[in-house]
Amino acid sequence: MTEPSSDDQLELQRKAKGKRPYYFSNPDVDKLLSMIMALTGELAIARDRIDTLERVAATKGLFSSEDIENFELNADALQARADRHRQLLREVNRIIVGELEDLEEANEEDYTAVVEQVEQDET
Amino acid sequence: MSAPYAEQNTHNALPKTNHDELSRQHFVRSFKEHIVESLHPGLKLAYEKRAKPQYVVKHQREPGTLQEVGEVMKQDQHYQAWSSLLRTSQEMMWSSTQIPVERAIADLAANATDNKLGSLTLNPQLGIPSYHTAVDIHCQPGGYHTEYIEGDVAQGAIYDRAVYLYAMGQMGSNNADMGDSTVAWLKQTQPEFSPSRILDMGCAVGHSTLPYATGYPAAEVHAIDVAAPMLRYAHARASAMGSAVHFSQQNAEHTQFEDESFDLVVSHILLHETSSVAIKNVIKECYRVLKPGGWMLHVETPPYGDMEPFDQFLFDWDSENNNEPFWRKSHQLDLDALARNAGFTSEVLQTMVPSAFQETQRTNTFQGGDFGGGGVWFVYGCQK
Numbered sequence: 001m002t003e004p005s006s007d008d009q010l011e012l013q014r015k016a017k018g019k020r021p022y023y024f025s026n027p028d029v030d031k032l033l034s035m036i037m038a039l040t041g042e043l044a045i046a047r048d049r050i051d052t053l054e055r056v057a058a059t060k061g062l063f064s065s066e067d068i069e070n071f072e073l074n075a076d077a078l079q080a081r082a083d084r085h086r087q088l089l090r091e092v093n094r095i096i097v098g099e100l101e102d103l104e105e106a107n108e109e110d111y112t113a114v115v116e117q118v119e120q121d122e123t
Numbered sequence: 124m125s126a127p128y129a130e131q132n133t134h135n136a137l138p139k140t141n142h143d144e145l146s147r148q149h150f151v152r153s154f155k156e157h158i159v160e161s162l163h164p165g166l167k168l169a170y171e172k173r174a175k176p177q178y179v180v181k182h183q184r185e186p187g188t189l190q191e192v193g194e195v196m197k198q199d200q201h202y203q204a205w206s207s208l209l210r211t212s213q214e215m216m217w218s219s220t221q222i223p224v225e226r227a228i229a230d231l232a233a234n235a236t237d238n239k240l241g242s243l244t245l246n247p248q249l250g251i252p253s254y255h256t257a258v259d260i261h262c263q264p265g266g267y268h269t270e271y272i273e274g275d276v277a278q279g280a281i282y283d284r285a286v287y288l289y290a291m292g293q294m295g296s297n298n299a300d301m302g303d304s305t306v307a308w309l310k311q312t313q314p315e316f317s318p319s320r321i322l323d324m325g326c327a328v329g330h331s332t333l334p335y336a337t338g339y340p341a342a343e344v345h346a347i348d349v350a351a352p353m354l355r356y357a358h359a360r361a362s363a364m365g366s367a368v369h370f371s372q373q374n375a376e377h378t379q380f381e382d383e384s385f386d387l388v389v390s391h392i393l394l395h396e397t398s399s400v401a402i403k404n405v406i407k408e409c410y411r412v413l414k415p416g417g418w419m420l421h422v423e424t425p426p427y428g429d430m431e432p433f434d435q436f437l438f439d440w441d442s443e444n445n446n447e448p449f450w451r452k453s454h455q456l457d458l459d460a461l462a463r464n465a466g467f468t469s470e471v472l473q474t475m476v477p478s479a480f481q482e483t484q485r486t487n488t489f490q491g492g493d494f495g496g497g498g499v500w501f502v503y504g505c506q507k
Contacts, residue, residue, distance in 0.1 A: 023197075118254045118399065
């Protein structure tokens with residue numbers, strides 16, 4: 001067990017133990033589909049947030065779309081966006097990173113052996 | 124007029140989500156609904172029009188087992204796309220529920236300690252059984268048992284939210300449908316039955332436990348699980364929701380409870396997450412701790428027995444694709460013999476119990492990725 005610290009956020013295990021099945025004759029298709037769905041999810045989130053912003057702005061009479069077009073970003077804002085992009089890319093490419101984790105853990109048990117183990121542990 | 128968007132009931136133990144985290148979770152739910160509503164129906168079509176005719180040409184007969192259906196369906200492009208997306212939706216579900224927990228893991232652990240109701244007894248010496256450590260069951264990274272910090276509740280907090288998304292709300296706002304349905308059925312069929320001590324085995328975060336505490340308010344309710352993060356969270360959740368439950372870290376195969384000390388022993392989707400030996404031990408343990416006249420009830424999804432091979436094949440998806448290694452075998456067991464071997468002598472109950480949660484959008488089929496969609500639960504049990 002490790003304690004989280006403020007500058008080193010604890011990270012939960014993101015890949016479930018067990019061999020990841022693939023379905024298409026070329027597993028790259030599965031990986032691409034997974035990435036597309038992750039991207040679709042992030043796009044939906046971004047659009048939800050824009051939707052919320054516009055609803056709040058309209059409710060409060062705060063700003064118009066023209067204000068958004070004319071806004072200039074400073075270095076802090078640009079850095080914050082770059083950090084967010086990095087997080088986004090980690091999410092999108094999670095399936096590739098997960099495979100590497102399996103590779104690192106060389107002792108990953110064969111899933112079929114696990115099925116046999118729980119079905120036939122009679123002794 | 125469509126129904127208002129249903130959401131999970133909030134309580135103090137549930138992690139807080141910010142705007143984007145909540146949106147990410149809602150997307151996963153929409154994604155799963157899309158798979159069920161738009162992609163799942165195409166599987167039958169693909170089977171009838173493409174896969175089955177191919178099998179018939181090759182073997183001069185129709186597929187007779189789930190394995191034979193799989194021989195041709197696994198080659199079908201729609202099945203491949205459906206499976207690939209369903210697996211991806213499962214991974215995204217866990218990820219979307221991990222993110223807010225990861226951010227607040229220390230606060231969640233601290234908040235979970237202030238509980239006025241019930242009790243919590245942990246046993247750090249209890250070994251986690253190999254059927255839980257071999258693979259992470261239903262693909263939750265870290266399974267039920269992984270602990271990251273002292274007093275950790277992360278796996279429980281993740282599970283609570285993920286079950287709501289997984290069921291697409293079809294298990295009710297407290298994910299309590301299995302418990303609610305069983306209590307409603309018990310009160311209808313056994314109106315005189317008034318248990319004074321109840322045990323819920325493999326309780327996880329107590330989704331199905333609380334209905335027994337509210338349904339039988341005079342009863343002393345105990346709930347056990349092997350995983351400490353689940354139990355810590357379950358205790359905090361029960362207390363936050365106003366239920367007094369005694370949680371303890373025990374393996375249902377061999378508990379520390381005395382002989383003949385419970386009137387009712389229940390479990391909910393526990394049996395399929397054990398093993399051939401463990402399931403026998405669990406049923407024997409039920410018999411041991413039950414008082415004469417007491418009831419054992421295990422709530423599960425229905426056995427494959429009466430299903431068409433095609434339906435068996437789809438319902439079996441979780442076995443190989445969602446880290447449920449005992450799913451298939453557990454749905455093909457001789458349940459009568461299992462009870463007899465444990466000592467039960469009265470008639471073995473195997474019945475379908477209607478869901479207590481009225482859901483108009485239900486698909487009314489059991490299918491991979493739509494666990495709560497059946498609208499009924501299978502109850503297996505016996506009176507001692």
